[in-house]
Amino acid sequence: MTTPLPAAQGGPRRPALRRHLAELGAALLALAAMLAFTSYVRHPPAAEAGPADEAGPAVPRPASTANPCLRGRVMLTFDDGPDAHTRGVLEVLRAYDARATFFVLGVKVRAHPELVAAEVADGHQVENHSWDHPHLADLSAAEVRTQLADTQAAVVAAGAPAPTLVRPPFGNSGPVVHTQAEALRLREVRWSIDTNDWRGRAPADIRDAVLAGVRPGSVILLHDGSRESGNTVRALPGIIEGLRERGFCTALMRS
Structure with a gap:
């Protein structure tokens, strides 16, 4: 017959000892977590540099901002802003010392005049894209005039x-639009490369659409005012680098 061990030698006290050790371990873990949290609050991690909106990753630091015109000028143009991704576009252009032309909507200029001011301050060109993006050829002469004239006033x-x-x-244009534009001393312009970036294309596809079709004098259609313009911001460094590697300089549109 087995003789029970005295309590002082460990029988019934072993579960209590294990419980005390577990409680001590939990307390040490809680203390470590509290110290880590205190350190995070006092010394938070540095924010990653990049666009101040939803444009995506940080803007790269180009090795060079040289803009040689060995093969000719090309024009980067952005439609439908200013909007949430305009700051991201501006940050990329600033990093590469590149200039662009922004075709703005009057209704958005009225809502975000500070973004138009930022475009001008960075040396970009701000042009008319109507008040709220209608098919101008479907409007009366008075309606076309209002669309264009009100946008002119908002930009100024x-x-x-x-x-x-x-x-x-x-x-979309026509004789009525031509007449009203001329009355306001506006010259109508289009584009020669449509990236279809507003359709939600991947950044690499947007870049490749530009680089596959670029020629001297190309006018490249991009958007800073669509829901998908974050991909345009992500594509922009590769577009600028690819153009410059091919000897094209980025320039403003001639009035």
Whole structure:
């Protein structure tokens, strides 16, 4: 017959000892977590540098901002802003010391005049893209005049020079639009490379659409005012680097 061990030698006290050790371990873990949290609050990690909106990863630091015109000029143009991704576009352009032309909507200029002011301050061109993006050819002469004239006024009120170019939404124009544009001293312009970035294309596909079709004098259609413009921001460094590697300089559109 087995004789029971005295309590002092461990029988019934072993579960209590294990419980005390577990409680001590939990307390040490809690203390470590509290110290880590205190350190995080006092010394939070540095924020990653990059666009201040939803544009995506940090803007790269190019090895060079040289903009040689060995093969000719090309024009980067952005439609439908200013909007949430405009700051991201501006940050990339600033990093590469590149200039672009922004075809803005009057209704968005009224809502975000500070973004138009930022475009002008960085040396970009601000032009007319109508008030709220209708098919201008479907409107009366008075309606077309209002669409264009009100946008002119909004751009000037935001601190930019009066536009001298107009890009009709959808490229949709006609005799009435021509007449009203000319009355406001606006020259109609289109594009030669449509990236279809507003359709939600991947950044690499947007970049490749530009680089596959670029020629001297190309006018590249991009968007800073669509829901998918975050991909445009992500594509932009590769577009600029690819153009410059091929000897094309990025330039403003001529009025």
